Amino acid sequence: MNLDPKTDLKLERIVDVPRELLWECWTTPEHIKNFFVPRPHTVKECEIDLRVGGRFNTLFDVDGNEMKNDGVFLEIDAGKKLVFTDAYTEGWKPSENPFMTAIILLEDVSDGVTRYTAIARHWSPEARQRHEDMGFFTGWGIVIDQLVEYAKNLGR
Numbered sequence: 001m002n003l004d005p006k007t008d009l010k011l012e013r014i015v016d017v018p019r020e021l022l023w024e025c026w027t028t029p030e031h032i033k034n035f036f037v038p039r040p041h042t043v044k045e046c047e048i049d050l051r052v053g054g055r056f057n058t059l060f061d062v063d064g065n066e067m068k069n070d071g072v073f074l075e076i077d078a079g080k081k082l083v084f085t086d087a088y089t090e091g092w093k094p095s096e097n098p099f100m101t102a103i104i105l106l107e108d109v110s111d112g113v114t115r116y117t118a119i120a121r122h123w124s125p126e127a128r129q130r131h132e133d134m135g136f137f138t139g140w141g142i143v144i145d146q147l148v149e150y151a152k153n154l155g156r
Contacts, residue, residue, distance in 0.1 A: 001103075001119075007128045009120045011140045017151045019106045019114040023079045025151050026104060032058070035146040038139050052076060055090040074101065081105055099127065116144060 003010055015022070025031040029046035036043050037060050044066070045059040053072055060067040072090060075083035087098035105117040118140050122128040 003119065006125045007122045009128060009132060009136050010117065011137060011144070012115065012117045013144055014109055015114050015116050015144065015148050016112065017114055017148055018112045019108050020079060021151050021154065022106050022114055022116065022147065025147055026082055031150070034150045035143060037062070038142040039146065049090070050076065053090070053092060056084045079106065098123065100131065118144070
């Protein structure tokens with residue numbers, strides 16, 4: 001995948017969790033609630049309709065403030081690739097203030113070990129820089145850590 005350093009951010013890690021389990025966590029609302037925002041913030045609600053054009057809606061609690069984030073899935077390659085955006089809501093209705101498209105890539109490295117890649121694509125260099133300044137690398141890194149911790153505690 002060709003990335004544009006002017007508009008894209010990428011974080012990649014090798015994690016000691018099977019790809020199938022990471023996929024399950026990313027595609028199940030009850031699992032999303034346990035890792036998708038850095039603690040102490042929380043995901044209060046999550047709705048997933050796992051199909052292209054299906055909803056991926058979340059409601060975050062960040063320091064007592066609710067942040068609604070509605071979006072749709074753009075591409076799904078079961079177990080390997082999940083692409084979603086806030087540029088549209090269900091029914092392909094354009095969003096008022098789109099921020100990014102996220103790409104989650106999962107690739108087997110060895111038995112039970114996965115290459116986890118998170119990419120955030122933005123509409124402009126300014127939006128990309130804002131996201132980096134907001135703490136993309138730290139925040140998404142914490143999300144990966146929380147995901148790994150949560151997935152390992154599922155006991156599978």
